[in-house]
Amino acid sequence: MEVRARAPGKIILAGEHAVVHGSTAMAAAIDLYTYVSLRFPTPADNDDTLKLNLKDMDLEFSWPVGRIKEAFPELGSFNVSSPASCSLEVTKAIAALVEEQNIPEVKIGLASGVSAFLWLYISIHGCKPAKATVTSELPLGSGLGSSAALCVALSAALLSLSDSVKLDFDHQGWQIFGDSELDLVNKWAFEGEKIIHGKPSGIDNTVSTYGNMIKFRSGELTLIKTNMPLKMLITNTKVGRNTKALVASVSERTLRHPTAMAAVFNAVDSISNEMATIIQSPVSDDLSITEKEEKLEELMEMNQGLLQCMGVSHASIETVLRTTLKFKLSSKLTGAGGGGCVLTLLPTLLSGTVVDKVIADLESCGFQCLIAGIGGKGMEISFSGSS
């Protein structure tokens, strides 16, 4: 049988950087997914390996189950229903397993992703043979939450086979988890994220697990249900960023200009909260979809100006802004800035011809364009084959 799980990527709608200094930020799920499929050999297959196939990169890793058991003498002591952090001892054991695979060094972050895979797989499912196949619609390392989506989809797929989750194995198509089961997925995914990112904020895995939007401030997360369809053009400048250095540069600017920057962060806080209000408010005669979109566009433009004030924009981001502005579309960077991705709101009434032209212009600059619905589904799961 095959278990398939998918989990969405995320964007930061408003409040990046300022959130580090106490402002509210808004993150949203996007309808671009990472898919994890798990297939289990029958005894007749006589296959006693754990395989990880990263289809988009054309890479496959494989460990004999005996080799894994050897590396984890205390196997079986894990408790699926209470996610735990990877101990130093286990980290070392995993590192050894990963090292054996001769992972191409050019793929930055790949080794940590494989480590997270092994940790989640072994912790949740134990030491059993399987073939895990990963594909993704999300560009890697561009701030769209691809690593969190991987951790969420993998945790979901593995938990669906555990006693902690109740599902209908005969159901056709995607199905979702119950609330407490989602909480468990989110917790495990966060443990995976820790292996990949060290100190993740937990925003990415939370958005990927539950979908919709999340308002967050000082570590407190609030789920926001959207009351309007929202489509964004996501332009990947492909310019690599050093998120830590960018966060540090904003902190240094804040130390140099505490009063001015405090006011800037207040402005961002207010923008995030206004966005949340608009997105949650029902479409009514008072405020049409177009009016709501115009308000969001103005708030995006304002947030972008404030991010420029923080000093985290980049020539490539400015190029995207200029290009989309030619078509009277509003954009802002999303995430760390200094490159990475830019959001452009695509209003409901915008013609496809215009969208095609914008994309052609942006692609001619060497950028990658993705269109995504915003604030949609979280993780989902489906089964096929005889169980």
Next chain:
Amino acid sequence: MEVRARAPGKIILAGEHAVVHGSTAMAAAIDLYTYVSLRFPTPADNDDTLKLNLKDMDLEFSWPVGRIKEAFPELGSFNVSSPASCSLEVTKAIAALVEEQNIPEVKIGLASGVSAFLWLYISIHGCKPAKATVTSELPLGSGLGSSAALCVALSAALLSLSDSVKLDFDHQGWQIFGDSELDLVNKWAFEGEKIIHGKPSGIDNTVSTYGNMIKFRSGELTLIKTNMPLKMLITNTKVGRNTKALVASVSERTLRHPTAMAAVFNAVDSISNEMATIIQSPVSDDLSITEKEEKLEELMEMNQGLLQCMGVSHASIETVLRTTLKFKLSSKLTGAGGGGCVLTLLPTLLSGTVVDKVIADLESCGFQCLIAGIGGKGMEISFSGSS
């Protein structure tokens, strides 16, 4: 004999737009001047006309003194030492005098400039023949205070011949007025500005009269003496702006997002005050010129981001920003935005070769570049010929 007066233009260093909403702004004199020369015919010349020669535009207007007397039956009732606003009746009489001159309609604002000339001339000097010649290093209507510089230079030249000002007519070269005399020049220039602009802020004429820098907030002006040389590249995008519409658009945005915009204005206020502190602080071992310049550059970048947040930037401004950023130079729009001029700080240690390259790049975009010292002299006067 000939009286020559010159008065500087101005830039807004920080706080444009936000000042309308209660923030502090900083304006500075630039060492680009408008020159007014007055020559008076001898009885032997048998010339009984008042001439205004606008040399840069190759235009000359001329009024028989008798025609002016006809238009102003109550002539002689003006009091030089107490500047008064132009009454409705006088406005009409001046409009008639201006109308007779067939002023080219393409020169927007020219008629009001000629009206201001007549009002100041007749009010301060009475109805006597003369030839006034005006030349300027300031591009017209680009927000660099060319109209205020004209009003200041003209008022100064005229007042230098009145009993209200004590000067040394035998002094060679430029000389300055006493403080109370400067106050009088400033008041008259403000009356001229009213004719040109309707409701001027009074900043432009004040900076042009006193030079240096001025910090202003809620109508209160404070003269700031600079303790550092400061050089700016001023790029005139030549894109015409509608200042009133831009000011209105910021106010509308403020009504839509009162909390966010209040925070933005607070940030600008803090930036203006920081700039004033840096500029006034003596150069010491604590803070070198280069360190002071770097701080100013950062504050300019921050102010520009906040102006973008207010929505008053423009594609042409962004082009200037992008071009100067390539050379690691910091820029911000100055004045109303939506086109107009952009400031780029030229650090003391910047090589002339780089400056030449930046200017070449900007001029290739069709922009006009001016280099100006910032925070220098106010109006000055000189006499030549036998008195």
